[in-house]
Structure formats: structure tokens, C-alpha cells
Amino acid sequence: MLTLRDLNRATLARQHLLERHKGDVADVVHRLAGLQAQEPRPPYLGVWSRLAAFERDHLHAALHAGTIVRATMWRATLHLVTAADFAAFRPLLAPMLAAAARRFPGIDFDAVTAAADRLLAGGPLTFNELRPRLQQEFPDAYDRALGYAVRMLTPLVMEPAEDRWSFPRDPAFGLPSIDLDPAPRPEPLVERYLAAFGPATPADVQTWSGLGGLRRVMAAMDLERLAGPGGAELFDLPDAPRPGGDVPAPVRFLPDFDTLVLGHADRTRVLADEHKRLVSTKNLRIRAVYLVDGFAAGIWQIKRSGKKAKLLLSPFRATPLEALEEEGLRLLTFAEPEAASFALEVADGV
Structure with a gap:
């Protein structure tokens, strides 16, 4: 039996x-x-936490x-994915995305x-x-519903720009230049999920x-x-890595x-149940967390004032600041390269 650790x-x-x-980044x-x-910024920080010698320009x-x-992918939300994965899996998600579009009734989706x-x-x-161009053709429809329907039903990719994190506040979307898989199957998706998140239950994958x-x-x-x-039944790939709960886990900062925080129905392998409300906000934001001994030990945010950059930590449990300092300062210098000074600070509470 596998333990939580x-x-x-x-x-x-x-x-x-x-x-x-x-x-490499891909x-x-x-x-x-x-x-x-x-x-735009969180994926850069997510890659930084996982890739040695990563520089912003690599992903850019x-x-x-x-x-x-x-592009719009898993759970009908924006993700960074490889072009090959977009081609392979975007068609598999089409029924789920179409169901999301149907939240707005009275729209001729095929025509839109x-x-x-x-x-x-x-x-x-x-x-x-x-x-506005769509509403000229469908004047009786709610313009936001038209836009949402297109986001869900039309495979689109966001156009990168020269912004620091590659995308402006109001990005452009275009039709992909790659052919999508005409006959997608779910088995490769399950295998890819287990390779990244397993062992797991079907509910986790869903x-x-x-x-x-x-x-x-x-x-x-x-x-x-x-x-x-x-006693939960878990599925896994044969010979997938399972190093054991006694393997040391370094401090890591996740954006x-x-x-990882969103990847399971049961998140307790990373986030204790009593801390979920501190990570998930009422407006559906998932806050940045830091891991100590492999588990979420607090949330963090960057505060910038002039040339000063500060990493503000709100712990779930006490952790010596020196244990977080090296990784935290590395994160700050990556995220705020134009700052002149960097510091960690512990907030009074979450």
C-alpha cells in the first residue's frame, strides 16, 4: 500500500x-x-521551478x-502546451468544450x-x-456569449508578442497552422497524465x-x-518512478x-485539506504556494516598490526563514530582474 508520502x-x-x-523548455x-x-507570468515561474539553467528567453x-x-485546453482553461500536444489532444476535448459553450442558450453555434x-x-x-464584428452578423446575441462560444468551439492559439512574459493584456488569437488529429483517442491522454501526475484515480484524470x-x-x-x-484504487504506468516517501524533497516555489495544485480530485498528496480554503479564493484564483518537505507549507506573493523586490510569505506552519531563503531569492531575481535589492519577509498570517 502506498502512503501519502x-x-x-x-x-x-x-x-x-x-x-x-x-x-529544454519544450x-x-x-x-x-x-x-x-x-x-502570462505563472507558466514561466512554473518552468523555472522545474528546469535547470532556465532563462526567460528560452520559453519566449x-x-x-x-x-x-x-490555447484553451484542459478544463476549458488557457494552458501552455507543445504544438504537438495541441494537435493531438485539442480534438479530444471538443465535446467538453462544446458543452461549456452551451451555457449560453439561443446561439447558432455552427453559424457563429x-x-x-x-x-x-x-x-x-x-x-x-x-x-463587434461578430455582433454585426448576430445583432440579437450577447457579445460576450459570442466570444465565449468562439473560444470554446474554435481551436485557436494566442499570438505571442514582445512583452516580458510574451503576451500583452489584450492578446490576439489566430487559427493554428498545424493539422489537428482527425481521430483522437483517450488512452494516450491517460498515459500522459499518469506520467506527469500519477499514481492516480480516474476521478483525478477527469x-x-x-x-x-x-x-x-x-x-x-x-x-x-x-x-x-x-485503500483507494490507484492506476499507474508500469515501471513509472515511485522513489518512496523517505526521499528528501527540496524547497520549491510554485506559481x-x-x-500540480490543480492536477487531482484529491489534492492531499500536496495540499492538506485544512489549507485548501487558504489557497483557493472565492473568485476561483489559485494562490502561489511553496513546498517544504514536499507539501504546501504556505503561500507567497511578490511585492515590488521602486527598485526593491520582496517575497512575502504567509506560512501555514512555521518554517525557519533560512530554509526558504536560497530558493526564494533565486525566484525573486528571476521574476524581477530589474530590481536592485531582494528580500524575504514573513507576513503576520494568511
């Missing part, structure tokens, strides 16, 4: 949070099956080369997506540019992906079955919306 270490190993990966994004990217260049794209395809064939547009019906798929696959904490 066994699960923690297995997942951290696959997330490159026990030891940073010594490859390899890490591929291995993680993407990073959540509602905002990959986005401009099109080997990594920012056909109009969007025609408008975007002339080049990328921001949604502030696209919505929570991460937004897809349903995966228990039947996983039961038919050649997967190893393990007993987890409390807002990090894929």
Missing part, C-alpha cells in the same frame, strides 16, 4: 520537483502535459517559434464558428476586435482534463493497479494556478 514523492519526481530537469512542457496559463523563443502554444473562421482567416484578432467517462477507458488499459491511502 509515497504518493507525494512519486508525483514530485514526475513533476521534476525533486530534481530539476536538465533538458521537453518540460511536454512532460507536464502543459502548464495552466490564465495569466519557443512561443515565437510555435513549438509551444498558449463559421463566421469566426472567416474573420480569422484574414489574420489574428483580439476578442475586443472580433466580438478533474485535471475536464473529460468524463475515463474509468471505463482506464479499466481496459494495461495499467498497474495499486492501493493508496485508505499561481500551478498545474
Whole structure:
């Protein structure tokens, strides 16, 4: 039977949070099956926590080369994924995304997506540019509903710019230049999930992906079955890394919306139940956390004042500041390269 610490270490190993990966940025994004990217900066910090010798320009260049794209993917949210994964998995998500679009009734979805395809064939547009053009053709529809329908139903990729974190506040979206898989299958998705997040239950895979019906798929696959904490049945890839709960885990800082925090139905392998309310806000924001001994030990945020950059820590449990200082200062210098001074500070409480 796997203990909670066994699960923690297995997942951290696959997330490159026990030891940073010594490859390139596209390899890490591929291995993680993407990073959540509602905002431009967090994926950069997520890669930084997992990739040795990572520099901002590495990801910036990959986005401009099109080997990594920012697009609506898992759970109908924006992610950074490799172009190959976008082509392979975006069609598999189409039914889930179509169901999300149906939250707005009374829209002729086929007509709207056909109009969007025609408008975007002339080049990328921001949604502030696209919505008014759509409303000219569909004057009785709510403009935000039109935009949302296009986001869900039309495979789009966000156009990178020269901003520090590669995307402006109002980014343009365009039609992809790669062919999508005409016959996607769920089994490769399950394998990729387990390689990045396993061992796991079907509910875990469904929570991460937004897809349903995966228990039947996983039961038919050649997967190893393990007993987890409390006797839960877990699925895993044969010979996947499971280093054991006694392996040391270094301090790591994870950004807002990090894929690890959002990757399971049962998050206790990283985040204790009593701390969930401190990480998930009422407006659905997932706060940045830091890991001590493999588990979330507090939340953090960067405060910038002039040339001073400060990492403000709000601990869940007491941790000596010196244990966090080296990694925290490295994070600060990466995130705020133009600052002249860097410091860590512990807040009074969460």
C-alpha cells in the first residue's frame, strides 16, 4: 500500500520537483502535459521551478517559434502546451468544450464558428476586435456569449508578442497552422497524465482534463493497479518512478494556478485539506504556494516598490526563514530582474 508520502514523492519526481530537469523548455512542457496559463507570468515561474539553467528567453523563443502554444485546453482553461500536444489532444476535448459553450442558450453555434473562421482567416484578432464584428452578423446575441462560444468551439492559439512574459493584456488569437488529429483517442491522454501526475484515480484524470467517462477507458488499459491511502484504487504506468516517501524533497516555489495544485480530485498528496480554503479564493484564483518537505507549507506573493523586490510569505506552519531563503531569492531575481535589492519577509498570517 502506498502512503501519502509515497504518493507525494512519486508525483514530485514526475513533476521534476525533486530534481530539476536538465533538458529544454519544450521537453518540460511536454512532460507536464502543459502548464495552466490564465495569466502570462505563472507558466514561466512554473518552468523555472522545474528546469535547470532556465532563462526567460528560452520559453519566449519557443512561443515565437510555435513549438509551444498558449490555447484553451484542459478544463476549458488557457494552458501552455507543445504544438504537438495541441494537435493531438485539442480534438479530444471538443465535446467538453462544446458543452461549456452551451451555457449560453439561443446561439447558432455552427453559424457563429463559421463566421469566426472567416474573420480569422484574414489574420489574428483580439476578442475586443472580433466580438463587434461578430455582433454585426448576430445583432440579437450577447457579445460576450459570442466570444465565449468562439473560444470554446474554435481551436485557436494566442499570438505571442514582445512583452516580458510574451503576451500583452489584450492578446490576439489566430487559427493554428498545424493539422489537428482527425481521430483522437483517450488512452494516450491517460498515459500522459499518469506520467506527469500519477499514481492516480480516474476521478483525478477527469478533474485535471475536464473529460468524463475515463474509468471505463482506464479499466481496459494495461495499467498497474495499486492501493493508496485508505485503500483507494490507484492506476499507474508500469515501471513509472515511485522513489518512496523517505526521499528528501527540496524547497520549491510554485506559481499561481500551478498545474500540480490543480492536477487531482484529491489534492492531499500536496495540499492538506485544512489549507485548501487558504489557497483557493472565492473568485476561483489559485494562490502561489511553496513546498517544504514536499507539501504546501504556505503561500507567497511578490511585492515590488521602486527598485526593491520582496517575497512575502504567509506560512501555514512555521518554517525557519533560512530554509526558504536560497530558493526564494533565486525566484525573486528571476521574476524581477530589474530590481536592485531582494528580500524575504514573513507576513503576520494568511
